[in-house]
Amino acid sequence: MAARHVLRVDAVLVQAVIAGALSFAHLHDLAAAAGQDGWKAWAYPVSVDLLMVAAWRRLRSDGPSRLAWCWFLIALFASLSANVATAGFLDLVDPPALLRLGIAGWPALAFLGGTLLAHSADHLLPDKPAPAPETDSVTAPERESDPVPDPVPTPAPAEEQSALPPADPAPAVPAVLVDHARKVAAEYRDRTGAPIDTDTLRARLGVPPHLADAIAAQLT
16 A cells, blocks of 8 residues: 555656646747747746745635635636647747737736735734723722621532533644644744734634644643
């Protein structure tokens, strides 16, 4: 079984390398045909791949998002269009004006997408709790003639104590899950400058609330 798993992973990696190399070359050829010569033709496939990676990283780290899906599909469409266009469907010797317009406007479009993906995560930050209102403490006047006795707690009867349900033991958290939670918390602190809260940690890990509380207790 282990050997079969290794072969499957290797096959996927080989397919990824082939697909990436071909798409990279097709984007370069399309940009060169549209009049972008020299280093400019090589910059276009790098720009398309970086935008796709940035959108995919946003989807993996912050969950489903219309913004991330939109820019991921735009970059994917640009890559697929280059693959189709260089397969003989367009005259690369005399490309149409619409293709030249699209190639010329791509850098600004990619810059806009990358900026939005990098700087639109502020709404995901948890709201800061409102400060509790300050109340003036009012002490009752003490009377020497009538002192107030301290309240003495009375223990509950043994019957009531035995009827109380036992406290749930803390759930056991696998060490692998705690290590993953530490990486998520560190990435969150680097990005926001604040420690991760329990609700955000639970959403990132996809665990129930009681397990998220146990993990958060081990992160402190």
